[in-house]
Amino acid sequence: MRVDGPAVMRRIARVVENGRRHYEDLFADDAGVAIVREPARYVDGRLVVDGTPLVPVGTPTVLAVGARPAVAPLPGVGEVPFVTSDALLRMEDLPSSLAIVGGGPIAVEFAQALRRLDVPVTMVIRAELPLRGEEPEAREAVARILRADGVRLVTSAHGIGLERSPHGVRVRFDGGSAEAAHVLLATGREPTIADLDPAAAGIELEDGGARVSPTLATTAPGVFAIGDAIAGDHRRYQFTHVATHEGPQVAENALRGAAHAPGYAAMPRVTFTDPEVAAVGLTEAEAREHGHDVHVELKLIRQLGKARAVGETEGFVKLVLDRGTQRLLGATVFCAHGGDMLAELTIPLHVHDGDLAPVLATTFAHPTLSEGIKVAVRNALGRLA
Amino acid sequence: MRVDGPAVMRRIARVVENGRRHYEDLFADDAGVAIVREPARYVDGRLVVDGTPLVPVGTPTVLAVGARPAVAPLPGVGEVPFVTSDALLRMEDLPSSLAIVGGGPIAVEFAQALRRLDVPVTMVIRAELPLRGEEPEAREAVARILRADGVRLVTSAHGIGLERSPHGVRVRFDGGSAEAAHVLLATGREPTIADLDPAAAGIELEDGGARVSPTLATTAPGVFAIGDAIAGDHRRYQFTHVATHEGPQVAENALRGAAHAPGYAAMPRVTFTDPEVAAVGLTEAEAREHGHDVHVELKLIRQLGKARAVGETEGFVKLVLDRGTQRLLGATVFCAHGGDMLAELTIPLHVHDGDLAPVLATTFAHPTLSEGIKVAVRNALGRLA
Numbered sequence: 001m002r003v004d005g006p007a008v009m010r011r012i013a014r015v016v017e018n019g020r021r022h023y024e025d026l027f028a029d030d031a032g033v034a035i036v037r038e039p040a041r042y043v044d045g046r047l048v049v050d051g052t053p054l055v056p057v058g059t060p061t062v063l064a065v066g067a068r069p070a071v072a073p074l075p076g077v078g079e080v081p082f083v084t085s086d087a088l089l090r091m092e093d094l095p096s097s098l099a100i101v102g103g104g105p106i107a108v109e110f111a112q113a114l115r116r117l118d119v120p121v122t123m124v125i126r127a128e129l130p131l132r133g134e135e136p137e138a139r140e141a142v143a144r145i146l147r148a149d150g151v152r153l154v155t156s157a158h159g160i161g162l163e164r165s166p167h168g169v170r171v172r173f174d175g176g177s178a179e180a181a182h183v184l185l186a187t188g189r190e191p192t193i194a195d196l197d198p199a200a201a202g203i204e205l206e207d208g209g210a211r212v213s214p215t216l217a218t219t220a221p222g223v224f225a226i227g228d229a230i231a232g233d234h235r236r237y238q239f240t241h242v243a244t245h246e247g248p249q250v251a252e253n254a255l256r257g258a259a260h261a262p263g264y265a266a267m268p269r270v271t272f273t274d275p276e277v278a279a280v281g282l283t284e285a286e287a288r289e290h291g292h293d294v295h296v297e298l299k300l301i302r303q304l305g306k307a308r309a310v311g312e313t314e315g316f317v318k319l320v321l322d323r324g325t326q327r328l329l330g331a332t333v334f335c336a337h338g339g340d341m342l343a344e345l346t347i348p349l350h351v352h353d354g355d356l357a358p359v360l361a362t363t364f365a366h367p368t369l370s371e372g373i374k375v376a377v378r379n380a381l382g383r384l385a
Numbered sequence: 386m387r388v389d390g391p392a393v394m395r396r397i398a399r400v401v402e403n404g405r406r407h408y409e410d411l412f413a414d415d416a417g418v419a420i421v422r423e424p425a426r427y428v429d430g431r432l433v434v435d436g437t438p439l440v441p442v443g444t445p446t447v448l449a450v451g452a453r454p455a456v457a458p459l460p461g462v463g464e465v466p467f468v469t470s471d472a473l474l475r476m477e478d479l480p481s482s483l484a485i486v487g488g489g490p491i492a493v494e495f496a497q498a499l500r501r502l503d504v505p506v507t508m509v510i511r512a513e514l515p516l517r518g519e520e521p522e523a524r525e526a527v528a529r530i531l532r533a534d535g536v537r538l539v540t541s542a543h544g545i546g547l548e549r550s551p552h553g554v555r556v557r558f559d560g561g562s563a564e565a566a567h568v569l570l571a572t573g574r575e576p577t578i579a580d581l582d583p584a585a586a587g588i589e590l591e592d593g594g595a596r597v598s599p600t601l602a603t604t605a606p607g608v609f610a611i612g613d614a615i616a617g618d619h620r621r622y623q624f625t626h627v628a629t630h631e632g633p634q635v636a637e638n639a640l641r642g643a644a645h646a647p648g649y650a651a652m653p654r655v656t657f658t659d660p661e662v663a664a665v666g667l668t669e670a671e672a673r674e675h676g677h678d679v680h681v682e683l684k685l686i687r688q689l690g691k692a693r694a695v696g697e698t699e700g701f702v703k704l705v706l707d708r709g710t711q712r713l714l715g716a717t718v719f720c721a722h723g724g725d726m727l728a729e730l731t732i733p734l735h736v737h738d739g740d741l742a743p744v745l746a747t748t749f750a751h752p753t754l755s756e757g758i759k760v761a762v763r764n765a766l767g768r769l770a
Binding site: 015018019022239240241242244245266267268269270278303305308309336337339340341342343344346347348350351352357358359361362363364365366367368369370373374 | 400403404407624625626627629630651652653654655663688690693694721722724725726727728729731732733735736737742743744746747748749750751752753754755758759
């Protein structure tokens with residue numbers, strides 16, 4: 001199959017643009033919303049756009065200004081052309097070859113997608129496996145699948161640096177190198193809030209993001225921050241749905257003096273590889289670090305009739321429970337469209353504090369992949385009873 | 386694309402056989418299970434195989450003998466060769482063309498699957514739309530999708546009859562006919578329990594299935610029935626997961642004198658078309674018949690970012706709520722792998738009696754198709770508040 005690169009990139013641009021327009025249309029329907037497209041910054045405590053104050057001083061404010069790709073200070077990074085994930089999505093054609101530095105969700109998503117679009121891909125990561133923070137079984141499987149897709153995956157790479165090469169860029173590392181037409185730096189995302197000159201409003205930053213209270217108040221009265229604008233540990237939660245979770249609560253804090261403190265214990269995280277790595281709560285290692293006496297339950301997807309019928313046999317459901325309380329602490333659903341099923345475990349984790357009785361009591365349709373969740377729950381509770 | 390029919394049929398046979406063996410292996414691992422492969426029947430109140438009593442009189446018994454395709458008494462049905470769904474799955478090659486009589490889940494699943502395998506398919510149904518009992522929006526969409534796939538769908542057909550034709554079979558109906566090499570009769574499934582000669586044990590049948598009490602006791606002491614062996618209204622629930630739901634409860638009834646009465650209010654049903662029609666609880670029409678003041682919430686899948694990104698934009702989430710209690714009465718998730726997401730609504734319907742607060746409180750991952758469920762819930766509760 002020959003891939004029509006420009007057509008692929010046009011489709012991406014169209015989907016992104018349609019998504020943007022969809023949300024703008026939602027706002028346009030609401031008479032109370034004004035959209036201002038110019039950059040804003042704080043001057044003397046007031047948010048100013050193009051020299052004009054945007055709102056009266058003291059107007060309750062929620063800063064949801066997001067993040068942009070961070071550029072790691074690799075040797076040579078200043079001397080070579082590189083792309084970030086944002087820039088790669090705006091290219092007019094697929095790269096003729098790609099090196100990727102980084103092993104997080106964005107890195108593995110791009111590596112697999114571009115490789116399956118027939119782009120030669122080399123991925124160079126410092127860790128032994130991609131997707132730090134996820135379950136080792138998922139990390140090993142993703143590495144295996146990327147390699148099966150044809151990605152050259154270089155792990156445990158030390159001394160990573162960049163230099164120009166005759167046909168593009170060379171990624172050097174101790175003991176080897178990789179050449180490609182382009183290099184994607186997928187080394188995290190950093191808050192853009194500093195662009196607002198927040199100090200001029202008394203908004204303190206920390207590690208590049210807003211320092212916030214549990215109710216997401218910044219250090220400036222009446223100013224709140226949500227999503228990727230926030231500093232520190234919150235960076236574990238760089239997901240759109242986290243800001244969506246925070247937004248309504250913080251709006252009430254800002255406008256009505258409420259004191260909602262958004263919780264993060266049941267915040268889902270999904271890496272959109274094929275299959276998807278969908279997870280919520282603590283990993284097994286995190287649960288042990290927290291001192292739990294841990295029971296682990298693993299159900300392989302290939303043992304499900306639906307998986308064998310549709311040929312989507314890769315993956316597993318992994319549950320991490322506390323032996324004493326028999327409650328769920330965390331889960332990974334690693335299988336085709338796992339992200340769509342994760343809420344079946346997020347609901348008991350969030351609403352029932354990990355009590356799995358509601359899942360056990362519920363009949364799951366047969367034959368489905370979601371039966372893997374039900375069977376894992378039944379097996380775990382049966383073994384702990 | 387040329388379809389290799391024999392290869393397709395060999396794969397089906399392999400998947401079916403592997404599934405059967407998987408479950409047999411589960412039993413083989415358990416020393417307490419004996420598998421007897423010969424037909425059994427009741428003689429003088431005892432279950433007898435090949436002339437030998439199988440178990441002592443009075444042994445607690447659960448009859449889970451299932452169903453087989455029912456052959457509707459259509460004019461001409463005795464004079465033509467026809468296949469049932471079971472027989473079609475055992476064919477060595479795909480039919481060169483197929484007529485289907487019937488419009489239920491099995492009929493539409495086979496129609497779409499075979500058409501997509503390039504088999505010319507005509508489907509003849511008595512109703513105005515396929516999938517009686519499901520929401521009209523889903524039924525209309527399935528009809529549209531079948532036609533878009535190239536299925537000739539004849540609806541509101543009266544006077545359906547069969548006759549031989551030079552190249553196979555002709556399905557006649559008032560005002561027209563359809564010829565095909567084979568005809569699939571997909572006109573329901575009937576219990577096989579009569580083969581056991583149940584009257585010889587005092588087990589009364591009704592409409593071909595076992596008459597049971599709410600605890601699924603038959604009219605013979607110590608004998609219970611589950612799944613498709615049961616008569617009457619239970620035939621709405623001809624699903625494997627229903628027997629799985631009943632089995633453990635009835636085993637306790639039989640062995641320990643428990644009195645579990647399985648409930649069916651939150652029994653999922655899935656039709657495995659593309660997209661899947663996944664539903665639970667009451668349809669809008671059923672809710673109105675039950676006297677509810679109904680609120681309907683519809684969220685279109687194409688409004689979701691993930692749907693547009695992956696190109697799976699067909700479908701909707703439909704919620705049926707009682708206006709007064711604001712509780713969920715039923716739901717249809719009609720979208721790609723909808724069956725895998727249905728438990729996100731089955732849990733609140735079954736465990737919380739339709740209270741949707743747990744779903745509203747839970748953060749769903751973005752971007753996913755399951756967000757359609759979350760958004761529909763949020764919109765419904767927002768409008769009813």
